[in-house]
Amino acid sequence: MERIQSINPKRIAWCCADYGITPVDLASELNIAATSIERVMVGEDGITFNQLRKVAEYFGRGVLFFLEQGPVVEAQVRTAQFRTLANQKPDLPPTLKKLIERVEKQREVYLSLLEDLDEPNLSRFSPPKLNRKDPRDAAFIIRNWLELTDENSFDTYRKAVEVRGVLVFRSNGYNGKWQIPKQIPVLGFTLYDPACPVIVVKKQQSESPQSFTLMHELGHLVLHKASSIDDEHDFLSSRGREREANAFAGHLLVPDDFLESITDSERPAEVSGYDDWLAPHRKAWAVSSEVILRRLMDAGRLQQKLYNDYRQWRAFLVFPQTEGGTRMYRYREPMHVFGDTFVRTVLDALTARHITLAKASTHLDNLKIKDLRQLENFYAGL
DSSP states (O other): OOOBOOOOHHHHHHHHHHHTOOHHHHHHHHTOOHHHHHHHHTTSOOBOHHHHHHHHHHHTOOGGGGTSOSOOOHHHHSOHHHHHHHHHOTTOOHHHHHHHHHHHHHHHHHHHHHHHTTOTTTTOOOOOOOOTTOHHHHHHHHHHHHTOOSSOOHHHHHHHHHHTTOEEEEOOSSSSTTOOOTTSOEEEEEEOOSSOOEEEEOOOSSSHHHHHHHHHHHHIIIIIOOOEEEETTGGGOOSHHHHHHHHHHHHHHSOHHHHTTSOGGGOOSSGGGHHHHHHHHHHHHTOOHHHHHHHHHHTTSSOHHHHHHHHHHHHTOOOOOOOOOOGGGGGGHHHHHHHHHHHHHHHHHHHTTSSOHHHHHHHTTSOOHHHHHHHHHHHHTO
């Protein structure tokens, strides 16, 4: 089989270093003979086109990237948003780097489809002006801007944010290219763009923590106009921008008037009873007990020690592992991952014949054609 001789080994080396692997590791991952990769790296021989395509897909690059001469200029292959996240978390694992770049490509797909549909200004992101030094007032303004009601779920929060021109993606729960692995502590990130920012929320065992992640990332967008990537420590931070985003999310999800509905005299003596005590409020506001307790503590209604005791007690709880989801509703998975705005735009472009069924399938996580038809029927109410 004919081998390609013009492969730039420096570009393979750059990608391997970026992903923290060696060329031999790459060969093992792709089931290519290690000697074949080694010869390419010293410029002695090439690999087949199919093998090069495997390399390109593994690194999320086009084949031509590895045929271009000259060294890699990171500013040309990575967006400013990506570089911002990488600077914040220099030890980003390869799986997360791939996910960030994949999210950026999905945004490009979305904007391209809007142009094809002649709706380039649909749901443009244009938040009101805010004082970032006053997260409480900012949260009040944004809550009204989102037109939130007194009772919500993660889905209603998500839709309210999407209506205001933000794409909201959520990682899926099973192993795949749209998953943030459980062992990675990152809970969410945002890619800022003046016209169409993206928020990515990590799927967790319950939806209430996802609500806080969503609003924390929204805080970075509306307060700081910046990209950000956040792990578990950032959600407990009391410094700088993370403190502001945390305070913003807390006030938005649990405003002062919500706190008034909580009766302190009914608070259990033991922290183990706090979840039952706050259950009605958690359900109505789609937040965790910890968010409510933090708001009570900040309002001077709960001692720091009790809050810490609750967190310590909670940390030792063992939650049952959820079973893998059924594939019966595979056709709905793109809605859970990409959100209503993105999915509707793809289906509108398909209906208008701007894209083929095959292309629509690609945009929707390689959804099978029969599942794609089910998704169309679901949106049509059939």
